[in-house]
Amino acid sequence: MYSYLIPCILICTVTAYILGTRRATTLAKRIGEVKDLHSLPAHYGVFTALSSAIPALFIFAIWCFCEDKVIGTLVSRSLPTGLLQLSKNELSLVLNEVQNIVFGGFVASSSSDAIQAAAEHYKTLTSTARNIVSGVVIGATIIPAAIAYGRITPKLRARNIVETVAMVFLICCSAVAILTTLGIVLSVLFEAIRFFQVIPINDFIFGLDWSPQTAMRADQAGSSGAFGAIPVFAGTFLIAMIAMLVAIPVGLLSAIYLSEYASTPFRTWAKPIMEILAGIPTVVYGFFAALTVAPFIRDIGNAVGLTVSSESALAAGLVMGIMIIPFVSSLSDDVIHAVPQSMRDGSFALGATRFETIMYVIIPAALPGIVGSILLAVSRAIGETMIVVMAAGLSANLTFNPLTAVTTVTVQIVTLLVGDQEFDSPKTLVAFALGLLLFIFTLILNIIALQIVRKYREQYE
Amino acid sequence: MKNPLEPTPQVCKRYRTEKAFKRLGLSAIVMSLCFVFFLFYTIIADGYSAFTQTYIQIEVSFDETFFRGANISNANFPALVKRSMGKIFPGVTGRKDTKMLSSIVSPAAAYTLQNLVETNPKLIGTTKFIWVLADDDVDMFFKGKTVTNVAESNRRLKDKQLTWLDQLVSEGKLERRFNKTFFTSGDSREPELAGILGAATGSLLTLFITLSLSFPIGVATAVYLEEFAPANHWTDIIEVNINNLAAVPSIIFGLLGLAIFINFWGLPRSTPIVGGLVLTLMTLPTIIIASRASLKSVPPSIREAALGIGASKLQTITHHVLPLALPGMLTGTIIGMAQALGETAPLLMIGMVAFIADVPGTFTDPSAVLPVQIYLWADSPERAFSEKTSAAIMILLAFLIAMNSIAVFLRKRFETKW
Numbered sequence: 001m002y003s004y005l006i007p008c009i010l011i012c013t014v015t016a017y018i019l020g021t022r023r024a025t026t027l028a029k030r031i032g033e034v035k036d037l038h039s040l041p042a043h044y045g046v047f048t049a050l051s052s053a054i055p056a057l058f059i060f061a062i063w064c065f066c067e068d069k070v071i072g073t074l075v076s077r078s079l080p081t082g083l084l085q086l087s088k089n090e091l092s093l094v095l096n097e098v099q100n101i102v103f104g105g106f107v108a109s110s111s112s113d114a115i116q117a118a119a120e121h122y123k124t125l126t127s128t129a130r131n132i133v134s135g136v137v138i139g140a141t142i143i144p145a146a147i148a149y150g151r152i153t154p155k156l157r158a159r160n161i162v163e164t165v166a167m168v169f170l171i172c173c174s175a176v177a178i179l180t181t182l183g184i185v186l187s188v189l190f191e192a193i194r195f196f197q198v199i200p201i202n203d204f205i206f207g208l209d210w211s212p213q214t215a216m217r218a219d220q221a222g223s224s225g226a227f228g229a230i231p232v233f234a235g236t237f238l239i240a241m242i243a244m245l246v247a248i249p250v251g252l253l254s255a256i257y258l259s260e261y262a263s264t265p266f267r268t269w270a271k272p273i274m275e276i277l278a279g280i281p282t283v284v285y286g287f288f289a290a291l292t293v294a295p296f297i298r299d300i301g302n303a304v305g306l307t308v309s310s311e312s313a314l315a316a317g318l319v320m321g322i323m324i325i326p327f328v329s330s331l332s333d334d335v336i337h338a339v340p341q342s343m344r345d346g347s348f349a350l351g352a353t354r355f356e357t358i359m360y361v362i363i364p365a366a367l368p369g370i371v372g373s374i375l376l377a378v379s380r381a382i383g384e385t386m387i388v389v390m391a392a393g394l395s396a397n398l399t400f401n402p403l404t405a406v407t408t409v410t411v412q413i414v415t416l417l418v419g420d421q422e423f424d425s426p427k428t429l430v431a432f433a434l435g436l437l438l439f440i441f442t443l444i445l446n447i448i449a450l451q452i453v454r455k456y457r458e459q460y461e
Numbered sequence: 462m463k464n465p466l467e468p469t470p471q472v473c474k475r476y477r478t479e480k481a482f483k484r485l486g487l488s489a490i491v492m493s494l495c496f497v498f499f500l501f502y503t504i505i506a507d508g509y510s511a512f513t514q515t516y517i518q519i520e521v522s523f524d525e526t527f528f529r530g531a532n533i534s535n536a537n538f539p540a541l542v543k544r545s546m547g548k549i550f551p552g553v554t555g556r557k558d559t560k561m562l563s564s565i566v567s568p569a570a571a572y573t574l575q576n577l578v579e580t581n582p583k584l585i586g587t588t589k590f591i592w593v594l595a596d597d598d599v600d601m602f603f604k605g606k607t608v609t610n611v612a613e614s615n616r617r618l619k620d621k622q623l624t625w626l627d628q629l630v631s632e633g634k635l636e637r638r639f640n641k642t643f644f645t646s647g648d649s650r651e652p653e654l655a656g657i658l659g660a661a662t663g664s665l666l667t668l669f670i671t672l673s674l675s676f677p678i679g680v681a682t683a684v685y686l687e688e689f690a691p692a693n694h695w696t697d698i699i700e701v702n703i704n705n706l707a708a709v710p711s712i713i714f715g716l717l718g719l720a721i722f723i724n725f726w727g728l729p730r731s732t733p734i735v736g737g738l739v740l741t742l743m744t745l746p747t748i749i750i751a752s753r754a755s756l757k758s759v760p761p762s763i764r765e766a767a768l769g770i771g772a773s774k775l776q777t778i779t780h781h782v783l784p785l786a787l788p789g790m791l792t793g794t795i796i797g798m799a800q801a802l803g804e805t806a807p808l809l810m811i812g813m814v815a816f817i818a819d820v821p822g823t824f825t826d827p828s829a830v831l832p833v834q835i836y837l838w839a840d841s842p843e844r845a846f847s848e849k850t851s852a853a854i855m856i857l858l859a860f861l862i863a864m865n866s867i868a869v870f871l872r873k874r875f876e877t878k879w
Contacts, residue, residue: 276862376708
């Protein structure tokens with residue numbers, strides 16, 4: 001819609017840069033050499049270019065953000081009185097219909113004349129607004145640039161100005177990380193609080209029943225809705241435990257072998273192949289778990305005479321464990337590498353075998369780091385989504401039998417939020433409450449783990 | 462007298478433990494390697510057949526009576542297909558049998574004919590041999606992926622259809638060809654018509670947004686933290702924050718996207734722009750951490766030399782430090798992009814799981830991405846979607862391996878030991 005504006009701004013900016021640089025060069029020639037200017041000619045160019053681009057982009061961004069709202073308000077004010085008396089929700093429906101007509105060219109057969117008229121009004125408003133905004137934006141590119149151009153003198157501290165702008169940009173970028181965390185906390189927290197207003201927090205955290213499928217209408221059959229998170233978390237920990245039972249021994253042993261025993265050629269080949277495991281998308285593991293591993297385990301179980309669910313926790317846990325192997329092994333590898341060679345040499349000098357050195361010197365020395373990496377792996381197993389969505393079940397069984405189907409936090413979040421739901425029922429809000437618990441839990445694990453690893457690194461550096 | 466060099470039983474025992482432990486370590490690695498090969502084997506064995514597709518040759522006579530109306534597109538093309546099938550098997554009569562006969566050809570055959578006639582209206586009045594897609598059940602049967610030794614009522618293909626197919630094979634009217642549809646079309650409910658172009662384009666658009674936002678922001682953050690930030694509390698908070706964000710479950714980023722980008726900002730659901738924003742936040746920590754490591758490896762002497770001849774701090778960094786650190790930063794970025802390409806969970810949250818048959822054209826069109834397409838196909842009950850899933854996985858893995866190889870190559874090629 002505004003596709004021509006961005007190239008326009010770009011052209012203006014480039015022109016401003018060229019003109020600014022040229023003016024600085026001519027000024028320099030008039031008074032002597034380039035060294036008589038305060039800054040390099042390119043700094044003057046960037047200064048002019050910045051003053052053309054920043055105000056224009058700023059205005060443009062603000063308008064893009066609030067265009068729909070402004071025009072929507074204007075249109076809804078001009079609606080005939082009959083429509084104005086509608087409730088807020090109905091009014092927004094009417095507005096939606098108007099927008100559909102304007103943007104989709106789609107006219108519902110039920111559209112009344114008033115709505116069609118409103119659509120026309122909407123159209124004219126939009127086109128007027130577009131003309132005005134385009135004018136303002138173009139003005140905002142040219143006028144400040146012209147002023148900046150006029151201000152170019154040999155004494156202008158262009159470099160300082162440009163560098164201040166660059167610093168502001170750098171600081172804003174580093175704030176993104178903080179804003180992301182803040183955004184996560186706020187978005188999850190607000191919805192979770194709304195949920196806790198309906199369901200008491202104690203019932204949620206300590207409840208033993210989980211069946212979030214509530215009736216949508218009063219006359220509909222459906223369970224009353226129970227939101228006890230314990231079975232869901234029990235399932236999550238069961239699967240994570242199975243995963244860790246696979247990943248810790250295999251990951252640690254491979255890390256030890258690779259760093260203490262393996263020859264260099266073997267290491268250069270085996271390590272990248274192990275890392276392939278870490279690079280495979282989780283959806284692939286999920287497909288593999290659901291289509292290959294789960295039926296396999298069920299068939300074996302049936303052959304032995306056990307009843308194994310086809311969505312058993314064992315299948316999901318096993319595959320998740322395999323996914324985490326490279327994670328454990330590469331973190332532990334780093335940690336084992338950080339143990340100083342002198343400690344190994346000392347142990348060998350006393351006549352210890354490699355095994356004894358590993359068991360009694362290296363592992364005790366590296367233990368904090370290994371524990372840290374295992375905690376990080378646990379936090380990953382708990383937050384892993386696709387494998388369990390595809391291979392674990394939906395029913396929340398409070399059990400520790402790995403052959404039955406259990407559900408996990410992430411599975412519930414996905415099933416509750418995918419699809420069309422109203423956004424104020426406890427059924428959708430509970431997903432955010434689960435998300436909040438998941439976030440807090442993994443955050444604590446991560447902080448502890450990162451602290452341990454950091455302390456450990458400092459010890460040997 | 463006893464040889465003092467001969468190992469005592471105790472030493473022998475220690476050496477045995479040593480050997481056993483070494484073997485244990487080796488077996489752990491071999492296990493992981495075997496698993497990699499097994500995974501690739503199952504996926505390739507299941508998926509390679511999706512690159513071919515069964516076609517049936519039919520003789521179509523484009524009678525003028527069929528195209529009486531003013532608009533060719535309104536002609537009854539399915540009936541045309543049905544009649545052509547009837548021509549091959551004149552003996553088939555009866556409602557049920559003709560229906561079974563026409564069901565061995567894909568519903569897409571009618572569209573093929575329609576396209577042919579629309580692009581070349583001169584065809585009307587002529588008779589042509591045309592290869593059309595077979596139904597997915599037929600396709601699966603010829604790829605040996607259907608169970609044939611069960612009772613007829615439990616089979617998708619009935620005995621009559623099998624004899625017809627035998628006849629088609631013996632007449633040379635049935636063959637397997639390269640599956641072009643898979644690469645040139647979007648998603649479909651019919652397995653033989655489903656392709657990955659829509660999802661691949663969606664992935665491309667999403668990754669474009671992710672790359673164009675996360676690379677500059679990530680590098681700028683790394684530069685600030687590594688070169689400018691004063692050592693104070695605030696910097697510490699940012700650092701701890703970034704390390705934590707790197708370990709936050711990806712699905713939480715999806716919740717953030719749903720609550721902020723979609724519900725609060727009002728961006729359209731299921732679109733590459735929202736997907737790109739969410740993935741940007743998710744990949745930022747990876748890029749920042751890699752970029753910082755890369756900046757750290759540039760020796761301080763370079764900075765000191767530049768500062769010594771009068772460059773400002775920013776000039777030192779943009780002219781000298783950044784070019785030297787760039788290969789490492791690019792490596793980190795490519796690895797982050799590979800992560801983003803394979804990520805599914807947060808995209809489920811922002812509604813990218815909708816069934817979308819069109820190939821997206823802009824950043825605000827609803828679209829799917831490759832891993833979500835894999836998830837959707839894996840959930841489909843039709844047998845033929847299973848091989849499509851594996852084939853899509855093969856393509857996704859090919860992309861990922863290519864990206865990672867580029868990253869490794871960059872690291873090897875431009876790595877400087879100071």
